[in-house]
Amino acid sequence: MKKFIFPALFAFLFVFASCMNMSGSSGEGGSVRVVLPGSARYSFSQDKADKFVVTISLGSKLVDTKTGFSGGVIEFDELNPGDYTIEAKAFDSNEGDLVVGWGISSATVNAGESTDCALALALTKCISTFDSVPSSSKYKYLAVASSADMVKLGEWIKSGSDLEGITITLADDVDLSDCADNWQPIGYIKSIEADNDPNVNNMPFKGTFNGNGKTISYKIKKEDGAGSQMFGLFFGNYGTIENLIVNQSYSGDLSDRGLSCGGMICAYNYGNIKNCIVMADIAIGTKSDTAGICKVNTESGKVVNCFVTGNIENQLDANWGGSYQKTGGICAINYGTVENVVSAVNIKTKSLRDNSTQLNNIAAAIAARTDGYLTNCYWLKDSINQDGNLKNHIAYTNYGDYTKENCIPDPSKITGCGYFDTNSPSASVTAGTTSECKSAQTLAYSGTLLEMLNAYVAANSDSELKKWTTGADGSLALDF
DSSP states (O other), X not given: OOOEEOOGGGTTTEEEEEEEXXXXXXXXXXXXXXXXXXXXXXXXXXXXXXXXXXXXXXXXEEEEEEEEETTOEEEEEEEOSEEEEEEEEEEEGGGTSEEEEEEEEEEEEOTTOEEEEEEEEOOEEBGGGOSSOOOTTTOOEEEEOSHHHHHHHHHHHHXXXXXXXXXXXXXXXXEOGGGTTTOOOBTOOSOOTTTOOTTSSOOEEOSEEEOTTOEEEEEEEOOTTOSOOEESSEEEEOSEEEEEEEEEEEESOOXXXXXXXXXXXXXXXXXXXXEEEEEXXXXXXXXXXXXXXXXXXXXXXXXXXXXXXXXXXXXXXOOSSSOOOEEESSEEEESSEEESOEEEEEEEEOOOEEOSSSEESEEESSEEEESSEEESOEXXXXXXXXXXXEEOOSSOOOOTTOSSOOSOSOGGGEESOEEESSSSTTOBEEEOOHHHHSSOOOOSSOSBHHHXXXXXXXXXXXXXXXXXXXXXXXXXXXXX
16 A cells, blocks of 8 residues: 655644555556645634645656645646655635645655545645744744745844744745845844944844745845945844755945945854855945855854855955955854855955955955864865955965954864865865965865765765755756
């Protein structure tokens, strides 16, 4: 008898009232028959779902998509044997096909066998269906399927709820372009530049945001009269952000934004960021700090198994006294841990400025300044362009006698790092030297860039890290 198999993480998503073995089908194909709920009102309290879209996939290949309605049946026939993923979305057609629920499960299909399941959907509720912040004791799982969900998530955090103990899953690609005029990172309330303390005035996120291999796209537009712009999806991450693709770009002239700063995923990372891809295309003018993943990776922060590509350009020449404008492919400043990451982002800034005691316009492939650990980090050679001068270093290396801007205070914390000549999964990696890393490097793994990344994943199999692969366009990708 064929049966459904429930992954531990998603066991809550589907409840099957009964699964009965049916007569064998002709040929070698199997089938899955899903009986939809007979009532528009089900486990979502007051929410009404009268339309369901169910997809079935084999590995990364979408096999079929079908739409059904309350009380109906969706049947997938002539399926080749194998382990399938079934994903369902629940819609309220009276609200313009608003997505109100989402769920995912898996099924093993055997040749000549069929399953008839009377299905009682217990789908995860979307954030926008709630009137107020839900209790984590009742709702440990929520879903994001639209920009409205992301906006409401921001409102919850801003109101003081950190969502600790709640997992939020991205159910679909989300485009935040309709929020571009007023988007601020989730949890950001007030500029921190005056007191230089990110914990003052701003609210943390302490839950888990699971991108589910989906993409959040957003643009930041210039606000007339604004003196600064914080950017990123989150402000302070104290939880986990994982399995997420971020596509961020800037729109408009930001040359007057003296205090603009942030990272494409968050400004300050106190928690974990893993299995994330950032595609950046931004040109800004700022005397503050900018990076592909996070502005600051704090002592408790960990960034692992992530990839940044695209372009980051800083148009401002910070040529006055002080320490301004640090730009990094992964972090602007790292006090924590960064492991098994790739930076293929092209960074363009003005020339380095020497102010006798401090430095301005610092740029580096991984972290402009690092007091923390950089382990098995790889970057695209000569990806730093400072006024036409190509530079190749993991962090700024020549700190000399500067008392406040020691960019690599402890070179022994940089291990197993190197660079590659071409942005390709098959690229070979060269171990960094004292010129690039302030200490000679010994690579922990051998082979191509792809093989080295996956060797780390295999060695850390209990960390839920995604394997690396070659994307459809031939570029480096994660196997979500």
